[in-house]
Amino acid sequence: MSTTASTAPQAAASDRAGASRRQGTFYRGDPGMWSWVLHRITGVLTFFFLFVHVLDTALVRVSPNTYDQVIETYKTPIVNLLEVGLVGAVLFHALNGIRVMLVDFWSKGPKVQKAMLWVIGVVWVAVMVPGAFFMMKRTVETLFGGN
Amino acid sequence: MTESLALDKPRSPKRPAARRSNFELYSWLFMRISGLALIILVLGHLLIMNILDGGVHRINWGFVAGRWASPFWQFWDLSMLWLAEIHGGNGLRTIIDDYARKDSTRFWLKILLYVSMALILAVGTMVIFTFDPNMPAN
Numbered sequence: 001m002s003t004t005a006s007t008a009p010q011a012a013a014s015d016r017a018g019a020s021r022r023q024g025t026f027y028r029g030d031p032g033m034w035s036w037v038l039h040r041i042t043g044v045l046t047f048f049f050l051f052v053h054v055l056d057t058a059l060v061r062v063s064p065n066t067y068d069q070v071i072e073t074y075k076t077p078i079v080n081l082l083e084v085g086l087v088g089a090v091l092f093h094a095l096n097g098i099r100v101m102l103v104d105f106w107s108k109g110p111k112v113q114k115a116m117l118w119v120i121g122v123v124w125v126a127v128m129v130p131g132a133f134f135m136m137k138r139t140v141e142t143l144f145g146g147n
Numbered sequence: 148m149t150e151s152l153a154l155d156k157p158r159s160p161k162r163p164a165a166r167r168s169n170f171e172l173y174s175w176l177f178m179r180i181s182g183l184a185l186i187i188l189v190l191g192h193l194l195i196m197n198i199l200d201g202g203v204h205r206i207n208w209g210f211v212a213g214r215w216a217s218p219f220w221q222f223w224d225l226s227m228l229w230l231a232e233i234h235g236g237n238g239l240r241t242i243i244d245d246y247a248r249k250d251s252t253r254f255w256l257k258i259l260l261y262v263s264m265a266l267i268l269a270v271g272t273m274v275i276f277t278f279d280p281n282m283p284a285n
Contacts, residue, residue: 033211044238047239050232057211058270061273061277063285064282064285065208068207075203087193087197090193092187094189101183135198138201143265
């Protein structure tokens with residue numbers, strides 16, 4: 001892998017040699033990198049949902065029955081579960097967006113960016129647990145409890 | 148050797164500006180300002196529509212008609228539509244710039260993006276402004 005190894009054998013004895021002996025040198029990243037990846041993924045997913053959502057809402061101009069028929073699919077168990085995923089994605093994107101703004105505009109932001117990541121993780125769980133409960137309550141009751 | 152490369156000194160007045168426009172600066176700023184507004188608009192929307200008071204199960208045409216009877220929610224939804232679509236569209240523009248390898252791919256993906264943004268903004272705005280609460284069921 002290292003081009004310097006052929007011209008300077010001594011360089012191969014440095015830490016580079018140890019790194020290349022291990023199979024592959026995959027960059028596992030820093031939590032900050034993964035928050036950036038997650039920010040992109042949640043953003044793209046939300047944008048695609050927005051496309052669908054504006055079109056399904058536009059059916060209110062077609063007729064009340066057409067709209068009600070399509071909106072019923074949002075109340076089915078699988079789509080209901082997807083809604084929990086959407087809320088989770090949007091919530092992460094919002095919280096991490098606040099973190100990005102604090103890194104940009106707050107003088108201490110860059111220093112505590114990793115700590116802020118754990119904070120938004122805690123807030124995310126604290127909101128999603130009751131949030132998912134109220135979103136899924138009726139679906140779970142209907143699936144397992146009869147009426 | 149050194150004479151072949153003619154460069155102005157960093158602060159010499161003749162040196163042309165490194166960039167021709169501040170578009171990317173304003174786009175960066177827009178993402179933060181719209182993002183701040185969207186935190187209220189979108190999280191409020193999700194809370195009302197999905198979590199409070201039975202969530203999605205109480206939504207139907209009558210529910211939408213009831214909300215859009217108020218100018219407050221019309222304005223809320225209209226702002227949310229425009230800010231979210233442009234915020235998301237600008238994000239996708241950045242992602243296309245990052246990952247498209249060929250200029251032609253980049254060009255066509257952006258055309259597709261801009262057409263979809265125009266479509267969604269036009270349809271969404273039209274629906275909010277022309278909603279008819281007295282529409283017959285069929």
